[in-house]
Amino acid sequence: MPAPAAALPVTWAPRRNRAVLYALCAVLLVLFTGLAVALPENWQFNDRVMMVCSGVLFAAVGAMLARPKVVADDAGLTVVNFVRSRRLSWAEVVRVNFKAGDPWVMLDLADGTALAAVGIQPGGGREQAVRAARTLRDLVEERGGTARD
Incomplete structure (x- = not known):
């Protein structure tokens, strides 16, 4: 395992x-x-x-x-952006996207929409953001989705 x-x-x-x-x-x-x-x-x-x-x-x-953050727990993700907050189960997240030049991570969802995860952004350091995106991608793969960078 x-x-x-x-x-x-x-x-x-x-x-x-x-x-x-x-x-x-x-x-x-x-x-x-x-x-x-x-x-x-x-x-x-x-x-x-x-x-x-x-x-x-x-x-x-x-x-x-200053609000944005992403919280991962056993049940899923909580994405807190500037104004809104959204709770997602692991099965709802299909892919984690964070390409060069992106201002923050984008989550592709099972319903065909995308959700910005502003809590993971290169403003605090590009390498730190890439590590966080990879960790989130691995969590999504492990817990129910099929994710790619």
Whole structure:
């Protein structure tokens, strides 16, 4: 019997991107709150509140951009992208694609559609992304699909 592809559960996420984005979110919140406090006296209270709300909005967008991840467990995959999250069983994933120049891994699904797995991307290092894609491909092959790079 072949060795298992990886010990489950496994989570792939662009950690460097997340660290930068979360730090940027904190800076934006502090900056906009500081601006709201430091505004001249002729600015009204609602202007100050809107300045803080703008900081919260920009930080929320940054947090949304930091969401992507792919989690593999015994039952299947959870693909969390910028706005949506999707749960897939192993049988639903037919192929794992990650070709040179691709911004992230694409999953070919049994229903004929494709799903971007933004959590595995070369933004944190091309070799690391290739390793993650290969591990995911091996897991898909081992647990029910027929995958290829």
